[in-house]
Amino acid sequence: MTRKLDRRQFIAATGAVGLAGLAGCTGGGDGDGETTTTESGGEETTTTESGGEETTTTESGNGGSTRLSWHAGGTGGTYFPLSNEFKSVIEGSTDFTVQVQSTGASVENVGSLARGDADFALIQNDVAYFAKNGTGIEAFEGNPIENLSGVATLYPETIHIVTLSDTGVETPADLSGKTINTGDLGSGTQVNANQILEALGVTDYNEQNTGFSQASDQLKNGDIDAAFVVGGWPVGAIEELAATEDVVIVPVDGDDREAVKGAAPFYADDEIPAGTYGLESPAPTVSVQAMIATNAEQPDATVEAVTAAIFDNVDELTIKTDFISKETAQDGMSIDLHPGAQAYFG
Template sequence: MGDHTRRRFIRATGLVSVTALAGCAGDDGGGGAEDSPTETGMDGGDETATDTESSDGGDGQADTRLSWHAGGTGGTYFPLSNEFKTVVEDNTDFTLNVQSTGASVENVGSLANGNADFALIQNDIAYFAKNGTGIDAFQDNAVENLRGVATLYPETITVVTLSDTGISQLSDLSGATINTGDLGSGTQVNANQILEAVGITDFEEQNASFSQAADQLRNGDIDAAFVVGGWPVGAIEDLATTNDVAIVPIDGDNRTAVKDAASWFADDTIPGGTYSGVSEDVETVAVQAMIATNADVPEATVETVTAAIFDNVDALTIKTEFIGVDSAQDGMSIELHPGAAAYFDA
């Protein structure tokens, strides 16, 4: 697909609308999930996965069943969300249904239409959504009810390829076939921002999950893939056990150009040894992962869930070097939900 055709396709989908992205994000996980739709916390086959439900028969007491939208099973959002599920259920009366999705942009749609009570998203996507700007999905279509809860950890931009492709710098991606992430995901947004910032316009774009991208690399169907998530990303770890992988740096003038084009990118480094066969540190950029909710979720619910997570960080195993009360507002790009504000201001 030529550059102009590719851009027309993305613009035409616009991603249609933010609510359309989440329109199918019910029990079946929606159309953008990184892997086959996966849910945890379901008690019966005929219950709605994405509605907040009351376990008291609807007598006016607070709802106790909450829907939490994560990301694909090959990334960081899904396993971390399941750790959140455990600490919330161990320390509150709430039950969390964690659902695999296409991540940030789709998750904003689910929050906007009430299909999700909480979700993990990127801080740049949150800003775009709340302000109705930045990308076609949100242009002049602000998500007014989107609220922040807490920021969590840097989401590293990883450009992964195989050693035998000969791709060692971003300029080598010109003319390549590149998986930029699920259609409508934050990964796709970031990938296209970066490629445009460094002047790469001649490439064929593929859109699939992290796990599917790893399979495409194995099979020689693509030359490189963008992955956005806290390292180590499981899909890349798995790929590195079967193939010689290479991580393409975003450094020097390229990093400067990327940061000049989008202020939410920050410097980041993937430590040597993170992935098998990649022994040296790799310079790159990152955005920030965050928990979001919508304005209609009760203040007491948000405060209780927030407290359960941040009072029990020692029960987590993923990204614990970054997750904590002291850093939970670093990079927060949208208005806090009053329940989150009540916890962090206490």
Template sequence: MSYDFNRRSFVKAAGITGIAGLAGCLGGEGGNTLSWHAGGTGGTYYPLSGNFKTIAEENTDYSLQVESTGASVENVSNLNREEADFALIQNDIAYFAVNGTGIEQLQGEGMDNIRGVATLYPETIHVITQADSGIESVEDLGDATVNTGAPGSGTQVNALQILETAGITEDDFNEQNADFETAADQIRDGDIDAAFVVAGWPAGSIEDLATTNDISLVEISGDLRDDIRAEAEWFANDTVPAGTYDGIDSDVETVSVQAMIATHDGVEDEVVEAITAAIFDHTDDLDYKTDFISADSAQDGMPIDLHPGAKAYFG
């Protein structure tokens, strides 16, 4: 299904390039420094990328230059322009980018040079509020001030999809856009009513917030969850387990997308194979999402063609 969101923030996001230009991209021309684009420092992409950097540098001849970015939508554009060699993105955004569909700045001609490497773990949709906010369902976000994520991020895409499915249009709420850490500060200070964070649990920004403030996670369940999954097949059922964050004493039902590693077809096959082998031969060295990341599941939910270097490793 193709979504057609006409949001001014999406138009703005198309021009976002972050600090990608600083990276020394391999792009098939040799060299040992590879540009790896992650996400905001308050999510899971950035610290996990730090793990990948350590593993790659201990087990290959390559070094990874990890960049903090606006995450998925920004990252696919950087890959398409060959301003990054590798990036972490959501599987739905990968599909949108390659097929030229889904959201406004990705519609049209597909980014046909982007290739998959591996899928990693579920990226859980968290909807956070203060515990005394009175917000108990997504439908309660009408008339609220909501941070839907950084402009152009996969978080923003998912938030707007979910809100629209719940019957909440752009005229019904006040949209704010910022990264996870800023969103946590906004919740803490009472500047917003709720925030979407799309990250593997536990997300650092939410952990930190929950140590200083009483928070609540809004469930996405029942008919709404069924409708979300019917309209967007890349969503899966998910649960934030009780105890994941301070004050969250019961399981919270929600949905998730899948995190994945992507690259582009200008990166040499042997480079992609070496980095892939290093990561998936040493998953025991990871500190994050260790229950999910493995070679056995690394093609589950892969929405785009594999890079030949990844294909050589996974067979």
């Protein structure tokens, strides 16, 4: 069934997720998970299984005061593996233990920070701006997230419009009338997808909403024609797809690129290099910026220690190391810094 996506429908989708977070509802499990707790050497280890995913958290035997909750994104994107690298350097140079949780990413993570369910999270700089200023997305309209604070920017979040060679989709205009996965409901990916499709003049299409990994499966199975994936290249889910399929990245260039950049101030020129995902030539596109955020309730000393652990140990990271540095960590920062981060960066 083909439908025209209008702003009212988009608002309903994103608002349902975001407003639930803003209302202060207690975050909880969905009842289908299993938690196992063991104690050894004064430490408590909790393993939780939910929806086929497993999260392990270790707490020191001091009442859990050194445990930090870090919300990432889908397991097929860049946020999740990068957050686990941050976990390693933080735990290696501080007394904190870190629980990394897979989530629906930016918009969901803002709600978790607002409620205090997350201590730190990765989000997009455009979503951070919308949330802090109570604008842009209906979930935040008139409901600014006043306790949202910045820590550091990290790397360009590249907009991938992914398809396969046998779909016949080669240009943005070819997306009209197609079935498109725009990302998880309420995610930053969905926000970007809707802005970009509108800017490109694509208003008539079938919409699907899942995370990166599920979208990859949908492409392989022929259930969708294209998917939006936002993340620093190379995105794991797309690499896996390219191992068995002929991946095409729909180019956003020329007048199309200018139209997208004119739709919002957060988009910048970007390019996916040749060789990535098996591409024979570079794919022009646009990007936003990934960043670390926290909330105002985090102690200054905690934020300063976490920030120092990451940026004093960038040489221990393996993901996006061409972009992550102390010198560039305020490029594109769209909200006020937390005092603890300010103390580190000076």
